[in-house]
Amino acid sequence: MQTHLEENIMIKFLQKFDAFPFIVNYQGNRYTVGEGKPVFTVNFKKEIDVKELLKSTSLALGEAYMRGDLEMEGDLYDALDHFLVQIDQFSTDQSALKKLLFSSNSKKNQKKEVSFHYDIGNDFYELWLDKTMSYSCGYFKNETDTLYDAQVNKVDYILQKLYLKKDMTLLDIGCGWGFLLIEAAKKYHIKGVGITLSEEQYKECQQRIAQEGLQNQLSVELLDYRDLNQLHQKFDRVVSVGMIEHVGREQYSKFLSSVNEVLNDHGLFLLHYISAKKEHPGDAWIKKYIFPGGMIPSLREIINESAEYNFDVLDVENLRLHYNKTLLCWRQNFIQQLPTIRTMFEEEFIRMWDLYLASCAAAFHNGVIDLHQILFSKGINNDLPMTRWY
Secondary structure, three states: HHHHHHHHHHHHHHOOOOOOOOOEOOOOOOEEOOOOOOOOEEEEOOOOHHHHHHHEEEHHHHHHHHHOEEEEEEEHHHHHHHHHHHHHHHOOOOOOOOHHHHHOHHHHHHHHHHHHHHOEEEHHHHHHOOOOOOOOOOOOOOOOOOOHHHHHHHHHHHHHOOOOOOEEEEEEEEOOOOOHHHHHHHOOOOEEEEEOOOHHHHHHHHHHHHOOOOOOOOOEEEEOHHHHHHOOOOOOEEEEEEEEEOOOOOHHHHHEEEEEEEEEEEEEEEEEEEEEEEOOOOHHHHHOOOOOOOOEHHHHHHHHHHHOOOOEEEEEEEEEHHHHHHHHHHHHHHOOOOOOOOOOOHHHHHHHHHHHHHHHHHHHOOOOOEEEEEEEEEEEOOOOOOOOOO
């Protein structure tokens, strides 16, 4: 009797997600949610605790998928692309998930959180990223662009927006494995510094700089953005790609003030980041398993905060669909490399990462999240060309 009651509660909960019809197979029973021809099928191999589903829909369903208690018939991305249209129907009990959703912004904890994701191992990322080792949104200029083309395009596009000239100084906050810095040094003959909190990225970036013979132009530091004054240097240009998502909502002001302190007057700052329309604490499953402490800023709060530091907004561009395509390329590479990945990790980890890549691709496709590039100048700069296309 109790089992039957819980099953009814479960199906009633799922019936909220009726924008696109789908089939639910649960405890030997078959249900259709929504009207019309079903677009995907969900098979529950084990019961899910309804209390957990109400506490966090994404966490309950995500963990069930990781364990293999929940299976999707057909392609996972296609199912999520239909399901995540209705993410506003997800339940999240913020009080019960307080420690998970609102973690410490201390330097020690943020380094730990960054290491959790980025120090899995360069050998893992090399399997499914392109050879630039760019782990951020690409820029697909042409239908025929490969992932590698898109990542080269993205870096070129950013460097063009920064209007670099020979002997300028460039700071890359969250430099990753160093591709942007190296391209800037080779193509524009600048002097640059990159900072990261990832030990793996730091070592690889150093090696790449040495391999390119750019030690006299570039350096990389294991450094928190809040310690930029330790560089004892000011820069003509600052760039940050996919890093502000890790600093926490309470630290956006500190992040922008840190950039302001090291950027020369009239200098340019390009911020490339995952954004949201409204402020929210983030997804519980992503925070627990993928990006601990991750927080997605809204466009309006970054624009609003930037005014406090005399940043002049020159250009805002949304590259949302480019990130959808980037993630689909990563997922395709990931799936192709599964025989190798299975020698490195357990099945639960593999299902977790597949879910991460597929769900993020679906989220960008549906506008749940965006990708913005904002170009600022520190104070008024009248020396730039008047159009974006310079």
